[in-house]
Amino acid sequence: MIPLSTNSTLGAGPAWQITKALGEEPLFEAGDSVKVLVRYPVGHYRVPHFIRGHKGSVEMVITRAAVNNEEEGFGRNAGSKGYYYRVAIPLTELWPDYVGAPQDGLRIEIFETWLERI
Numbered sequence: 001m002i003p004l005s006t007n008s009t010l011g012a013g014p015a016w017q018i019t020k021a022l023g024e025e026p027l028f029e030a031g032d033s034v035k036v037l038v039r040y041p042v043g044h045y046r047v048p049h050f051i052r053g054h055k056g057s058v059e060m061v062i063t064r065a066a067v068n069n070e071e072e073g074f075g076r077n078a079g080s081k082g083y084y085y086r087v088a089i090p091l092t093e094l095w096p097d098y099v100g101a102p103q104d105g106l107r108i109e110i111f112e113t114w115l116e117r118i
Helices: none
Strands: 031-034 055-067 081-088 105-111 115-117
Touching: 031 081, 055 105
Parallel strands: none
Antiparallel strands: 031 055, 031 115, 055 081, 081 105
């Protein structure tokens, strides 16, 4: 008989590694530096044009994976899920001539398909 898995609590043998499916684990975590992708898909999308291409940092993972509502709105989602992230973007990143306080920033929730790690 072949065991389905082994680990150190059950006795000798290697622990099996399980690969998570896409969407089971967040791609980013708080503190990660990210860049908002520059894309111009046809239709209504929830990422404002003025933040595309700009850098920020993940402040928070919005827990519980959610359906990508942009794809769902066009009937293309088929139930796949991913994560939203609260991203902080310094206002000086968005507007280089901004003269307010250096710690001023925009907080926005962005679906993971719009983010890349930097």
